[in-house]
Amino acid sequence: MVSRPALLFAALGISGLLLPLVQFKANRIAAGDGINLAAAFAGGAAVTALLGVALLAACHARWPAWLRLAMAVLGMAAITLSLGFAARELSAEAGKLARVAPASGFWLVLTAFALMLADAITRLRLSMPARWLLLGAAILLVAALLGSSILDQVSVKREFAVRREPFLHEARTHLLLAFGSLGLALLAGLPLGVAIFQRPEWRGPVLAVLNILQTIPSLALFGILIPLLGWVAATLPGATRLGVSGIGIFPAMTALFLYSLLPIVSNTVAGLAAVPGPVREAGTGLGMTRGQMLFQVQVPLAMPALLAGMRIVLVQNIGLAVIAGLIGGGGFGTFVFQGLNQTAMDLVLLGALPTIALALLAGIVMDLLVDLSREKGRMP
Amino acid sequence: MIELRGLTRIYDGVPAVDDVSLAVGTGEIATLVGTSGSGKTTLLRMVNRLVVPSAGTVLIDGVDTATIPVHQLRRRIGYAIQGDGLFPHRSVAQNIATVPRLLGWPKAKVDARIDELLDLFQMEPARFRDRMPHQLSGGQAQRVGVARALAARPDLLLMDEPFGALDSVIRAKAQADLRDIQQRLGATIILVTHDIEEAVRLGDRLAVMDRGRILQYDRPARILTAPATPFVRELVGTGERVYRLLSLTAVADIVTEGEAQGSPIGPQTTLRDALAECLWSGRDALPVEGGGIVTLAALRAHASQAPE
Amino acid sequence: MPRFPSLLAAAASLLMLSTPVLAQDIVVSSKIDTEGGLLGNMILLALRDAGLPVQDKLQLGGTPIMRDAITAGQIDIYPEYTANGAFFFNEGDSDVWKDAAKGYARVAELDKAQNDIVWLDPAPANNTWAIALRQDVATENGLSTMSQLGEWIAGGGKVKLAASTEFVTSPAALPAFQQTYGFTLKPDQLVQLSGGDTAATIAAAAQQTSGVNAAMVYGTDGAIAEAGLLVMEDDKAVQPVYEPAPIVRAKILADHPEIKEILAPIFATLNLQTLQSLNGRIQVGGEPAAAVAQDYLTEAGFLH
Numbered sequence: 001m002v003s004r005p006a007l008l009f010a011a012l013g014i015s016g017l018l019l020p021l022v023q024f025k026a027n028r029i030a031a032g033d034g035i036n037l038a039a040a041f042a043g044g045a046a047v048t049a050l051l052g053v054a055l056l057a058a059c060h061a062r063w064p065a066w067l068r069l070a071m072a073v074l075g076m077a078a079i080t081l082s083l084g085f086a087a088r089e090l091s092a093e094a095g096k097l098a099r100v101a102p103a104s105g106f107w108l109v110l111t112a113f114a115l116m117l118a119d120a121i122t123r124l125r126l127s128m129p130a131r132w133l134l135l136g137a138a139i140l141l142v143a144a145l146l147g148s149s150i151l152d153q154v155s156v157k158r159e160f161a162v163r164r165e166p167f168l169h170e171a172r173t174h175l176l177l178a179f180g181s182l183g184l185a186l187l188a189g190l191p192l193g194v195a196i197f198q199r200p201e202w203r204g205p206v207l208a209v210l211n212i213l214q215t216i217p218s219l220a221l222f223g224i225l226i227p228l229l230g231w232v233a234a235t236l237p238g239a240t241r242l243g244v245s246g247i248g249i250f251p252a253m254t255a256l257f258l259y260s261l262l263p264i265v266s267n268t269v270a271g272l273a274a275v276p277g278p279v280r281e282a283g284t285g286l287g288m289t290r291g292q293m294l295f296q297v298q299v300p301l302a303m304p305a306l307l308a309g310m311r312i313v314l315v316q317n318i319g320l321a322v323i324a325g326l327i328g329g330g331g332f333g334t335f336v337f338q339g340l341n342q343t344a345m346d347l348v349l350l351g352a353l354p355t356i357a358l359a360l361l362a363g364i365v366m367d368l369l370v371d372l373s374r375e376k377g378r379m380p
Numbered sequence: 381m382i383e384l385r386g387l388t389r390i391y392d393g394v395p396a397v398d399d400v401s402l403a404v405g406t407g408e409i410a411t412l413v414g415t416s417g418s419g420k421t422t423l424l425r426m427v428n429r430l431v432v433p434s435a436g437t438v439l440i441d442g443v444d445t446a447t448i449p450v451h452q453l454r455r456r457i458g459y460a461i462q463g464d465g466l467f468p469h470r471s472v473a474q475n476i477a478t479v480p481r482l483l484g485w486p487k488a489k490v491d492a493r494i495d496e497l498l499d500l501f502q503m504e505p506a507r508f509r510d511r512m513p514h515q516l517s518g519g520q521a522q523r524v525g526v527a528r529a530l531a532a533r534p535d536l537l538l539m540d541e542p543f544g545a546l547d548s549v550i551r552a553k554a555q556a557d558l559r560d561i562q563q564r565l566g567a568t569i570i571l572v573t574h575d576i577e578e579a580v581r582l583g584d585r586l587a588v589m590d591r592g593r594i595l596q597y598d599r600p601a602r603i604l605t606a607p608a609t610p611f612v613r614e615l616v617g618t619g620e621r622v623y624r625l626l627s628l629t630a631v632a633d634i635v636t637e638g639e640a641q642g643s644p645i646g647p648q649t650t651l652r653d654a655l656a657e658c659l660w661s662g663r664d665a666l667p668v669e670g671g672g673i674v675t676l677a678a679l680r681a682h683a684s685q686a687p688e
Numbered sequence: 689m690p691r692f693p694s695l696l697a698a699a700a701s702l703l704m705l706s707t708p709v710l711a712q713d714i715v716v717s718s719k720i721d722t723e724g725g726l727l728g729n730m731i732l733l734a735l736r737d738a739g740l741p742v743q744d745k746l747q748l749g750g751t752p753i754m755r756d757a758i759t760a761g762q763i764d765i766y767p768e769y770t771a772n773g774a775f776f777f778n779e780g781d782s783d784v785w786k787d788a789a790k791g792y793a794r795v796a797e798l799d800k801a802q803n804d805i806v807w808l809d810p811a812p813a814n815n816t817w818a819i820a821l822r823q824d825v826a827t828e829n830g831l832s833t834m835s836q837l838g839e840w841i842a843g844g845g846k847v848k849l850a851a852s853t854e855f856v857t858s859p860a861a862l863p864a865f866q867q868t869y870g871f872t873l874k875p876d877q878l879v880q881l882s883g884g885d886t887a888a889t890i891a892a893a894a895q896q897t898s899g900v901n902a903a904m905v906y907g908t909d910g911a912i913a914e915a916g917l918l919v920m921e922d923d924k925a926v927q928p929v930y931e932p933a934p935i936v937r938a939k940i941l942a943d944h945p946e947i948k949e950i951l952a953p954i955f956a957t958l959n960l961q962t963l964q965s966l967n968g969r970i971q972v973g974g975e976p977a978a979a980v981a982q983d984y985l986t987e988a989g990f991l992h
Binding site for chain 3: 027028029030031096097099158159162163166226227230231233234245246247248325326327328334337338341342343344346347
């Protein structure tokens with residue numbers, strides 16, 4: 001009796017254990033040697049063996065879900081701590097320029113246990129409050145790991161250490177880009193969605209235009225916006241004072257806003273359309289005004305679809321905002337492109353990892369909110 | 381109390397409702413019967429202006445409804461529909477409280493009214509007040525829908541196939557309950573149905589509609605015994621009509637002195653059920669609870685009172 | 689720098705007349721690469737130290753973005769390279785770019801006339817395609833110029849060059865060197881890497897991977913010093929000369945003429961080795977550009 005998913009996790013994890021845990025580089029742009037977990041620090045071999053055994057043992061189908069959860073958490077913690085210890089030990093003997101970067105082995109083992117975690121959580125079928133609690137605990141644990149000194153010698157953290165202020169600044173900018181564009185899209189898209197829901201003859205043209213917008217490749221759209229907005233800023237009096245600009249955060253925000261419209265508008269329409277006919281008939285017949293119907297009945301019932309649209313936009317924009325780094329718009333993309341330019345992968349990771357983590361977090365939180373709204377709405 | 385004058389509604393050049401005039405007295409139940417497409421629902425929805433008439437007026441207590449702001453009008457008229465249309469995201473109490481809250485009733489008054497209505501519909505307030513619509517059975521949901529329609533004490537109640545979604549077992553009970561409640565509250569009801577049986581059972585007066593016109597508007601007995609057009613005659617059905625006619629009268633009306641054998645029937649039993657019991661138990665006479673008998677002969681006499 | 693991201697290029701023609709922007713601050717910008725960060729920060733710190741109101745828009749993007757931005761008046765000053773004038777003004781065939789002084793004069797003349805942009809004094813460093821040799825090999829054989837290198841190779845010197853395919857095949861690159869300096873590299877003396885990544889070629893020479901002891905580089909690459917390589921001087925001027933110089937909108941310079949005097953002495957000190965070592969601290973050492981710029985200016989006495 002073998003659990004098939006666990007077999008997959010074991011395969012991934014064990015390959016990871018056999019591959020290098022870290023890359024030990026002479027400096028941040030040099031190639032470096034791969035070093036396995038077993039050789040990385042005193043006790044590394046023991047940790048390798050333990051993790052390998054855990055991965056294999058989890059293949060037994062009878063393990064209860066909570067045990068898998070615990071094992072996954074421990075595994076992820078163990079490999080992360082191992083990364084930290086390896087970095088510390090290897091850096092201790094090397095010069096100031098040397099770097100220890102996470103390598104394929106680390107990522108594979110981490111992924112294997114992360115998948116095990118996701119699998120366990122699904123099996124547990126937790127209640128809504130429990131899921132929120134679990135998310136909170138996860139965030140605290142990750143924050144604790146990152147905040148502690150254990151990972152200080154890992155290359156990515158060293159990149160962070162010399163640019164703490166700029167990192168925080170770009171983090172704020174990135175959040176502004178992602179949430180700001182979502183906010184603007186809601187401001188414009190919700191009324192637009194309601195309008196074309198109430199006038200079906202407009203639906204076709206409006207959605208067609210938004211669809212076309214959506215298919216423009218992001219770099220091309222940025223490319224069009226820069227001279228366009230630059231011209232607007234130059235010719236329209238007072239435009240610059242309002243912040244209109246061809247470079248920087250303005251074109252980035254504009255592009256993100258445009259990409260967010262379709263999901264918001266089309267999900268608004270879909271959500272409103274899903275309100276059952278008898279409900280709308282009853283509401284109107286009982287004497288609700290259009291506004292009352294909209295805000296008291298239709299929007300609450302359309303909320304799951306709306307939140308699903310917001311989820312799409314948020315996760316999309318967190319990733320897309322990286323491109324703002326190409327035009328001076330700020331955000332984590334700044335580090336990605338600086339890193340690419342310097343051929344320093346650690347700097348690229350400093351931009352990429354927070355972006356991924358943020359997108360994951362946003363996805364999870366929004367999913368929870370969608371489920372919450374579904375419970376409250378209880379549509380037949 | 382409510383008068384429809386020359387109501388017409390035209391869609392794409394075709395009249396869905398064609399010059400309809402009728403009046404319903406206060407405290408009466410008027411049923412609109414017809415096949416689908418006869419315009420009965422459109423007509424109903426012109427009363428609360430969910431459909432705007434192409435011509436004609438609706439007068440409630442002498443006031444032309446076109447002069448009243450439409451939301452105010454609807455809040456004064458109860459509206460219950462097939463599939464009940466309960467708001468899925470609101471509890472039973474919140475659903476019932478819809479119109480009172482729109483009218484700005486104080487909270488205490490609203491709460492009291494909710495409990496009063498739940499009691500009236502035989503749903504224990506403590507158990508049902510906080511339930512969500514998806515936790516109710518079909519019959520319970522339908523009752524909550526009607527309660528919601530009655531919450532603000534409207535003088536007029538419009539019902540569009542309110543029992544359509546119920547299975548036949550509970551439908552009869554629901555219909556009986558409605559009669560009961562209407563009598564207690566004294567509400568005026570206009571009810572649309574495609575079921576002639578239901579129309580006969582509930583209506584003080586029936587309006588038979590076909591293709592947007594009213595063919596006959598009369599008491600059920602008259603509709604059954606003297607159909608105005610062949611369509612009406614077909615609708616009431618030659619096979620069923622005698623039983624429907626019998627169902628309009630209670631045994632108490634034709635009870636006579638005498639003795640009879642076997643288990644008795646209640647005085648409010650319809651003649652139709654009495655006839656059925658006679659045939660089933662093979663008796664010529666049935667004892668009536670509280671005294672007296674009803675004879676098969678009397679039943680037959682009553683049935684054949686219908687001239688053709 | 690001769691690299692040109694193609695994606696955001698042509699739409700520049702859509703562009704705007706530069707209606708000057710009413711901003712108090714001087715908007716200091718730079719390209720997104722390592723040297724751009726270094727030079728841009730130097731300009732920013734120097735101007736700020738002199739009491740001028742400045743706004744930081746450093747590390748903005750690639751060359752096309754910079755040109756769009758400055759001609760639109762969205763930024764006021766940034767470091768550009770003299771030989772890029774060939775692309776800006778479509779004079780790629782002209783030989784004037786191979787001469788430092790003539791190239792500078794030409795681009796300054798054209799930019800002032802057409803865009804009202806003033807080129808300030810450049811740094812004496814040529815950030816162009818070059819061949820760098822391992823220091824030990826160079827010292828052993830007394831090689832410091834391309835002519836000497838060419839002679840040595842033609843005389844049988846053992847060389848193995850790591851370069852990109854573009855460098856090897858482009859007529860303006862290796863073939864031009866070979867023709868001018870009289871040597872030919874045989875296929876087994878070449879290691880071709882697919883991308884234009886000089887960090888990889890430098891690393892190959894540093895670690896003597898596959899026997900590589902020479903690398904294709906850009907003159908001021910930060911990894912050169914650390915890797916122990918020596919750039920062979922292009923004494924017969926085969927490659928265009930890319931000297932970095934601050935370029936500023938004429939109006940801003942008119943408002944603040946002291947900018948010229950502030951920056952000229954700083955740029956004058958930035959020779960090839962200095963830039964290599966500063967870039968090295970950023971790229972190899974991982975220090976942020978602002979800190980390196982600050983350090984250098986303070987030590988050299990330019991900041992008060």
